[in-house]
Amino acid sequence: MKPGTRLKSAACDTEVMVIRCADGQIECGGAPMGEAKPAEAAPLSADFSAGTLMGKRYVDADGKYELLCVKPGKGSLSVDGVALVVKDAKPLPASD
Amino acid sequence: MNIALLLEMAAEAAPDRVGLVCDGKRWTYGDLLDAARGAFELIQESEAEYVALLDESSEAAVIAVFGAALAGVPYCPLNYRLPDADLAALLDRVSPALVVGDEERIMRVAGDQGHTIFSREEFTLKAQETVPEPESREYDPGEGIAIQLFTSGTTAAPKAAILRHSNLLGYILGTVEFASADEADAALVVVPPYHIAGISALLSSIYSLRKIVMLPNFTPEGWLGLVETETVTNAFVVPTMLARIVDAMEKGVTANTESLRAIAYGGGKMPLEVIHKALERFPSAGFTNAYGLTETSSTVALLGPDDHREALASDDPKVRARLTSLGQPIPTVEMQIRGENGEVLGPNEPGEIYVRGEQVSGEYKEKSALDAEGWFPTRDAGYMDEHGYLFLSGRADDVIVRGGENMSPGEIEDVLLTHPAIADACACAVASVEWGEAVGVAIVTREGHETPGEDEIKSMIRSRLRSSRVPEKIAFVEELPYNEMGKLLRRKVKEVLADT
Numbered sequence: 026m027k028p029g030t031r032l033k034s035a036a037c038d039t040e041v042m043v044i045r046c047a048d049g050q051i052e053c054g055g056a057p058m059g060e061a062k063p064a065e066a067a068p069l070s071a072d073f074s075a076g077t078l079m080g081k082r083y084v085d086a087d088g089k090y091e092l093l094c095v096k097p098g099k100g101s102l103s104v105d106g107v108a109l110v111v112k113d114a115k116p117l118p119a120s121d
Numbered sequence: 122m123n124i125a126l127l128l129e130m131a132a133e134a135a136p137d138r139v140g141l142v143c144d145g146k147r148w149t150y151g152d153l154l155d156a157a158r159g160a161f162e163l164i165q166e167s168e169a170e171y172v173a174l175l176d177e178s179s180e181a182a183v184i185a186v187f188g189a190a191l192a193g194v195p196y197c198p199l200n201y202r203l204p205d206a207d208l209a210a211l212l213d214r215v216s217p218a219l220v221v222g223d224e225e226r227i228m229r230v231a232g233d234q235g236h237t238i239f240s241r242e243e244f245t246l247k248a249q250e251t252v253p254e255p256e257s258r259e260y261d262p263g264e265g266i267a268i269q270l271f272t273s274g275t276t277a278a279p280k281a282a283i284l285r286h287s288n289l290l291g292y293i294l295g296t297v298e299f300a301s302a303d304e305a306d307a308a309l310v311v312v313p314p315y316h317i318a319g320i321s322a323l324l325s326s327i328y329s330l331r332k333i334v335m336l337p338n339f340t341p342e343g344w345l346g347l348v349e350t351e352t353v354t355n356a357f358v359v360p361t362m363l364a365r366i367v368d369a370m371e372k373g374v375t376a377n378t379e380s381l382r383a384i385a386y387g388g389g390k391m392p393l394e395v396i397h398k399a400l401e402r403f404p405s406a407g408f409t410n411a412y413g414l415t416e417t418s419s420t421v422a423l424l425g426p427d428d429h430r431e432a433l434a435s436d437d438p439k440v441r442a443r444l445t446s447l448g449q450p451i452p453t454v455e456m457q458i459r460g461e462n463g464e465v466l467g468p469n470e471p472g473e474i475y476v477r478g479e480q481v482s483g484e485y486k487e488k489s490a491l492d493a494e495g496w497f498p499t500r501d502a503g504y505m506d507e508h509g510y511l512f513l514s515g516r517a518d519d520v521i522v523r524g525g526e527n528m529s530p531g532e533i534e535d536v537l538l539t540h541p542a543i544a545d546a547c548a549c550a551v552a553s554v555e556w557g558e559a560v561g562v563a564i565v566t567r568e569g570h571e572t573p574g575e576d577e578i579k580s581m582i583r584s585r586l587r588s589s590r591v592p593e594k595i596a597f598v599e600e601l602p603y604n605e606m607g608k609l610l611r612r613k614v615k616e617v618l619a620d621t
Contacts (some may be wrong), residue, residue: 029122029123080300095126095129095130114297114299115296115451117420117451118383118385
């Protein structure tokens with residue numbers, strides 16, 4: 026896994042671009058994400074079903090992981106079972 | 122990650138929404154992505170190592186920047202105002218390139234350099250005709266260089282500044298919220314495509330889904346007209362453009378500009394008089410002064426709308442002075458002022474501006490200018506006040522060193538400009554047998570005023586600053602030399618003063 030890799034959810038439509046990562050397991054909807062979609066969809070875990078939003082960046086508490094959602098879905102993102110949270114951009118007063 | 126992702130996401134979220142208006146033609150995000158993918162094909166076929174643009178702003182600039190990104194070759198927009206010989210030298214540095222633009226001129230000055238040449242119309246048309254099937258191509262992962270820009274070379278030969286995909290994405294993802302613009306929003310882009318502000322305007326507008334309205338050839342009338350017909354909400358201008366817009370309005374050019382919510386400016390020093398008038402002419406618009414460099418992927422500090430209105434309304438001279446400041450560093454960038462020996466300086470101490478952050482490339486084709494900790498020396502001289510507002514005093518290279526004492530041209534110019542008969546002023550170093558360098562000033566007399574006497578000018582500087590700042594040479598000139606982006610060409614003023 027390296028920055029720039031595009032990962033797909035096994036449980037929903039979510040797709041993310043990896044901005045930063047370490048060796049942990051990146052999951053969506055409670056199931057591991059991969060570069061290809063599995064033939065059979067994984068069940069969506071109720072604990073990880075808050076949904077992803079297009080264009081949002083998701084990070085862990087230690088700043089080791091950062092994922093950019095490029096396609097939204099019903100699942101929510103986690104690493105090794107720990108939920109990721111949204112990192113907001115710091116919008117500028119339109120400067121360009 | 123590849124900057125093409127910005128357009129891919131826009132096209133995924135809103136394929137049928139209009140993303141660009143140019144010369145009356147409207148392009149959706151879907152159209153633009155298709156054409157960029159077609160451009161990828163043309164670039165691959167040509168085996169070019171660069172994509173160069175020698176043209177005014179148009180849809181071709183958008184298609185070329187993303188096409189080049191998908192193909193994994195640097196996009197290099199060139200300044201079409203350069204003389205033939207200079208242009209030929211730059212084209213030679215990017216050969217072999219796929220060059221889009223003024224076919225006849227490219228053939229004439231660089232026809233033997235091995236380039237693949239397209240006119241704007243031909244490039245745009247062919248790109249639309251050669252769109253590959255979805256998922257049929259392997260696009261570049263974006264680990265390398267996205268953009269190469271030649272610096273304007275006001276002090277030396279142009280340097281090839283390099284911006285990586287990671288620098289530009291760091292800037293956009295850190296400062297722009299995806300799809301945050303309203304469908305009625307429109308950004309008027311008048312900065313030429315070879316300027317970093319022109320490029321960052323395209324990237325940030327596309328990622329926020331804000332429609333881009335292009336005005337390839339700036340005139341105040343054309344600008345005001347487009348604001349009205351396209352109900353423009355956001356605009357970026359360089360100081361000379363704003364001065365001309367305000368001037369045209371004073372002379373009776375009218376347009377409905379009520380839709381304008383945000384006017385940003387940068388790229389050169391804004392005269393106080395102009396910003397005062399502009400604040401009155403556009404009472405409902407928020408003004409933002411953006412400070413940035415090519416090497417920093419655009420904005421690193423800004424003075425926002427609230428700061429502008431507060432400064433204008435305040436009786437406190439310190440708060441009023443903020444109208445001449447560049448505001449505060451943006452949250453995603455670190456900034457320091459350093460002294461001659463690299464020591465970090467405190468508030469109000471003048472030195473050189475250093476910046477660090479994801480968006481800061483600080484890299485040239487020849488070498489990186491970053492220090493071991495990733496800090497970029499901007500070569501801009503300035504200071505930060507106790508509230509963190511940044512004030513620019515000029516290029517570090519413009520500092521006048523008189524007998525070991527450093528003097529910034531800005532402080533001398535600011536005093537000169539308070540004289541009612543002085544419309545514009547430039548201070549720079551002149552050779553001095555006694556001191557090595559001494560102060561020389563070039564002055565433009567305001568229309569309808571008597572030219573002030575040399576003694577009067579000298580005593581004004583002596584009483585307001587120190588005797589070391591008193592000019593040894595004074596030249597009265599018709600006007601000061603600026604480049605088309607409003608940058609004062611000090612090296613030309615130096616030549617005039619040397620001959621005085």
